[in-house]
Amino acid sequence: MPRYIFITGGVVSSLGKGLASAALGALLQARGYSVRLRKLDPYLNVDPGTMSPYQHGECYVTDDGAETDLDLGHYERFTGVPASQSDNITTGRVYQRIIERERRGDYLGATVQVIPHVTDIIKQFVLSDAGDADFVLCEIGGTVGDIEGLPFFEAIRQLGQELGHERAVFVHVTLLPFIKVAGEMKTKPTQHSVKELRSIGIQPDILLCRCEMPIPPGDKRKIGQFCNVRESAVIEGMDAASLYDVPLAYHKEGLDSEVLRCFGIGDAPEPDLTKWLKISQTIAEPDGEVTIGIVGKYVGLLDAYKSLIEALAxxxxxxxxxxxxxxxxxxxxxxxxxxGPLEDVHAVLVPGGFGGRGAEGKVAAARFARERKIPFFGICYGMQMAVLEAARDLAGIEQATSSEINEGGEPVIGLLTEWSRGNEVETRSETDDKGGTMRLGAYPAVLAEGSRVREIYGTSHIEERHRHRYEVNIAYKAQLEAAGLIFSGMSPDGILPEIVEIKDHPWFIGVQFHPELKSRPFEPHPLFASFVAAALEQSRMV
Known part of the structure; x- marks a missing residue:
């Protein structure tokens, strides 16, 4: 039966609970255990699909089409375990299920309440679909003390009682601020956070304390005494030079050993961290560098491009x-x-996005890269804008546009209203709800013989994750190909363009999907590996 590790946060948000969960999962894997990671989010949205990237960062998409929290990207990158619909739940999704059941009469006239009905659904989510995992790590979003998180904290409190200490451990991530004018590290915020957690019935077993400098031994003892945990269970969490140094740093501080000790596991093998050490060394000692210009519309919050940043790394x-x-x-x-800002870059990337703002700037960036023979990578919306540029400047379709931007002109990019998913046909219209109605999840594509992308992938058939509502209009394919834009990847039925490229160019590729979602540090996505290689070649020519 799986053991459960609940990761909560206190004092402030953005302390790195998701990264800590991913790193701990990787350390347990390195000891030979199997893991599953999931996220419980307290907000009322059914999922992050309709939220602005400025509100919530990127929306991570799984193979089965779930729109999820960006932390699931950390989970997949660090452990390689594919996430699914059952690995992310929100308050909105919980209440949606409850209201549906209440309307059907499933509660047989009972008064529907937070306890037990809401907490029961949360508990069912935590316990369901665990498979044969040795450990299930559950991160609770938000910060202890937030009113919206109370049902989740109550649910995991109940699970702690029901599962028993041999199957449930609580890790609390807190902040130890250093007050420069006083020259002291302050433990009081952590003490108050633990007090808040204990007031709702949860005694943390391990404290992961985020800090700017090492924790003095005296402060560790003090925290342990005031928070009722072993001194060895007060784990130091300083900033690392790279995300991929975090598992090594937490192992050095004894996080994984302490977790196993809490479960009473004393005979666990030592972790094999060889691959993590190799990655750390590669990042710390590069043989050179390249500069890539990213022309996007959400650059004010880089979490909007979290998976993209990591895939380029x-x-x-x-x-x-x-x-x-x-x-x-x-x-x-x-x-x-x-x-001017693009004059000295070695490659240009135009990422995904929605709406008309900044669209013409992305078209202009694609034109700059095509004309200057600079490696270009267009992803999702970025591919569509590159197609518009080719339609206008190569194929002579001066009024080429996307119906997402405006309804006039030639709709080279149009709303996708019907497509196949396996043996089923899915349909959409302008009046449908925005949430969950895009082409989501993994879809296959067939790569053209002799194309650059077929050479890069080393295969003729691929499957990649999508998240978009508009498509390149197949009616313009012949006209665009005659002008030099190659449709090198198509859906198996030949209706949906998946990849375009320009042959007489050092590296010019646009993809309708999001390859960044499947890139891993130990398995870099072939498109990103090839794109960076092209940028490196460009840097040697400058």
């Missing part, structure tokens, strides 16, 4: 180089003579 690891990112607001490329 993985491409750097594959080539033994450091990848420097230059973030550029696509709206600035809609001004006169805007290309």
């Amino acid at each position: 993985h491409g750097g690891i594959a080539n033994g180089v450091k990848v420097k990112l230059r973030w550029l607001d696509s709206e600035q490329f809609e001004k006169d003579d805007p290309f």
Whole structure:
């Protein structure tokens, strides 16, 4: 039967609970255990699919089409365990299920209440679909003391009682601020956070204390005494040089050993951290560097591109180089003579996005990369804007546009209203709900013989994750191909364009899917590895 590790947070948000969960999962894997990671989010949205990236960062998409919290990306990258619909739940999804059941009469006239009905659904979610995992790590979003998180804390409190200490351990992530003018590290915020947690019936077994400098031994003893945990269970969590140094740092501090001790596991093998050490060394000692310009519309919050950032880092690891990112607001490329910031980059990437703001700037960036023979990578919306640029400047379709931007002109990019998923046909319309109605999850594609992408992938058939509502209009395929834009990847039925490329160019590829979602530090996505290699080649020509 699986053992459960509940990770909570206190004092402030953004302490790295998701990263800590992923790192702990990786350490347990390194000891030979199997793991499953999931996230419980207290907000009322059914999922992050309709939330602005400025509100919540990127929306991570799983193979089975779940729109989830970005922390699931950390989980997959660190452990390689594919996430699914059953690994992320929100308050909105919980209440949606309850209201559906109440309307059907499933509660047989009972008064529906937070306890037991809400907490029971949360508990069912935590315990369901665990498979044969040795450990299930559950991260609770938000911060202890937030009113919206109370049902989740109550649910895991009940689970702690029902499962018993041999099957449930609580890890609490807190902050130890250093007050410079006083020259002291302050333990009081952590004490108050634990007090708040204990007031709702949860005694943490381990405290993971985020700090800017090492915790003095005296402070560790003090925290242990005031918070009722062993001194060895007060784990130091300082910032690491790289995300992929975090498992090594937490192992050095004894996090995984303490977790196993809490479960009474005394005979666990030592972890094999060879691959983590190799990754750490590769990142710390690169053989060179390249600069990639990213022309996007959410550059004010880089969490909006979390998986993209990591996939580019993985491409750097594959080539033994450091990848420097230059973030550029696509709206600035809609001004006169805007290309100064791109003059010295070694490659240009235009990522996904929604809506008309900054769209013409992305078109202009694609034109700049095509004309200057600079490696170009367009992802999802970025591919569509590259297609618009080719339609206007190569194929002579001057009024080429996307119906997402406006209803006039030639709809080279249009709303996807019907497509196949396996043996089923899915349909959408303009009036449908926005949430959960895009083409979501993994879909297959067939790569053209002799194409660059077929060479990069080393296969003729691929499957990649999608998240979009508009598609390149197949009616313009012949006209665009005659102008030099190659449709090198298509859906198996030949209706949906998945990949475009330009042959007489050092590296110009646009993809309708999101390859960054499947990149891992130990398995860099082939497109990102190839793109960074092209940027490296460009840097040698400058």
